[in-house]
Amino acid sequence: MSLPEYASQSVGNVASKSTAFAKVLNDAGVDFCCHGSDGFSEACRKAGADPEKVAQELDSVVGVPAQMSHDFNTWPTDLLSDYVLKVHHRGIRKVGPKILDLLAKVVEVHGPNHPELHEIQSLFQQTMVDLTNHLMKEEMMLYPFIYQLCDGDLNHHSVQAFHCGSVESPIGVMEAEHEEEGQRQERIRQLTNDYTPPADACGSLKLTYALLKQFKDDLHEHIHLENNLIFPRALEIESRVVER
Numbered sequence: 001m002s003l004p005e006y007a008s009q010s011v012g013n014v015a016s017k018s019t020a021f022a023k024v025l026n027d028a029g030v031d032f033c034c035h036g037s038d039g040f041s042e043a044c045r046k047a048g049a050d051p052e053k054v055a056q057e058l059d060s061v062v063g064v065p066a067q068m069s070h071d072f073n074t075w076p077t078d079l080l081s082d083y084v085l086k087v088h089h090r091g092i093r094k095v096g097p098k099i100l101d102l103l104a105k106v107v108e109v110h111g112p113n114h115p116e117l118h119e120i121q122s123l124f125q126q127t128m129v130d131l132t133n134h135l136m137k138e139e140m141m142l143y144p145f146i147y148q149l150c151d152g153d154l155n156h157h158s159v160q161a162f163h164c165g166s167v168e169s170p171i172g173v174m175e176a177e178h179e180e181e182g183q184r185q186e187r188i189r190q191l192t193n194d195y196t197p198p199a200d201a202c203g204s205l206k207l208t209y210a211l212l213k214q215f216k217d218d219l220h221e222h223i224h225l226e227n228n229l230i231f232p233r234a235l236e237i238e239s240r241v242v243e244r
Contacts, residue, residue, distance in 0.1 A: 003041075003055040011043035012036020012228035016073045020061040026220060028054050033223035034175075034182035072225060077233045078150040080225055081143055088222040089135050095215060096128045102208040110205055114198060116191045123188050124212070127181065134177050142170045146234045152241040159241050167238050171231045178223045185216045 006014055015022040015032035025032045029047040044051040072080060103121040111117050145162050152159040164170070189195065195213040197206045 003052050006040045006055045006058065007051065009040055010037050011040045012038075012224065014040055014058070015224055016228055018061075019070055019072070021058055022221065022224065024054065024057045024061060026217060028057070030054065031182065033220045033227055034179045036224065036228040072229060076150070077230060077237070078147060078154075080230050081146055081150070084222060084225055084230065085139065085143060088218060088225075089139070091218055092131055092135065092215075092222075095211065095218075096131070099124060099208065099211050099215060100128060102204055102211065106202075106205045106208050109202065110198075110200075113200070120188055120191050120212075123184050123191075127184055130177065130181060134174070134181075137170070138174060142167070142174065146230065149234055149237045149241060153237045157241075158243045159238075161242050161244070162238075167234050171234065175227060175231070178227060181219070182223065185219060188212060189216065 011025065011030060011032045013036075015025050015036065022032065025043075028044070028049040030043050030049060031038075031047065032043065035043060035046075038046070040055075041051040044054050072083075075083070103117070103124060107117045107121050145167055148159050149167070151157075162169070192209055192212060195209045197209045201209075
């Protein structure tokens with residue numbers, strides 16, 4: 001596609017076309033998850049990236065299968081929900097504590113020479129507190145209703161309205177929390193110099209930075225799937241199957 005064709009779409013829509021596209025945008029620092037509704041060119045400029053160059057890189061991966069690539073745009077909503085809950089939610093609970101343990105160790109050893117590690121540790125501690133609450137709200141309230149919507153849509157039956165009137169309300173809360181976490185992850189990225197370990201880094205510090213980057217990348221996919229695919233679909237299905 002040409003730049004005008006990309007520019008006519010939201011960056012979230014572009015990212016949804018394939019994981020290869022999402023990787024190009026992620027590598028360019030373009031925020032397609034928390035700000036997926038931004039236009040393609042606007043999102044590139046916010047990231048300090050040249051929209052024309054990013055468009056060329058997107059064209060270069062068209063038709064090239066990425067390793068472990070998933071065409072999420074073709075997945076049904078309930079399968080996407082399964083993926084988020086069983087891959088991303090479980091991943092946060094598994095990897096997050098490991099990162100906290102590593103941060104405690106590297107702060108003790110390297111903190112005197114690298115004071116930024118103290119802020120990184122504090123930020124990630126808050127990440128785990130907030131995400132623990134966030135995941136619980138999604139699992140207890142939001143996703144059970146999304147599964148009801150999917151079942152009603154698949155089996156052609158109506159669904160009773162969400163207890164607070166519309167699924168739009170909890171979705172709005174989740175998206176606001178996504179935005180807050182996105183800002184925190186960006187601060188961690190800045191403090192780690194884009195996850196580049198300092199020259200005197202030991203093996204543990206190098207591993208910590210690598211895990212922080214992977215955590216951020218996984219979280220970006222998680223938020224992208226919810227903000228740009230699952231949540232809009234849930235609202236559209238609700239408009240058709242919920243009793244009013």
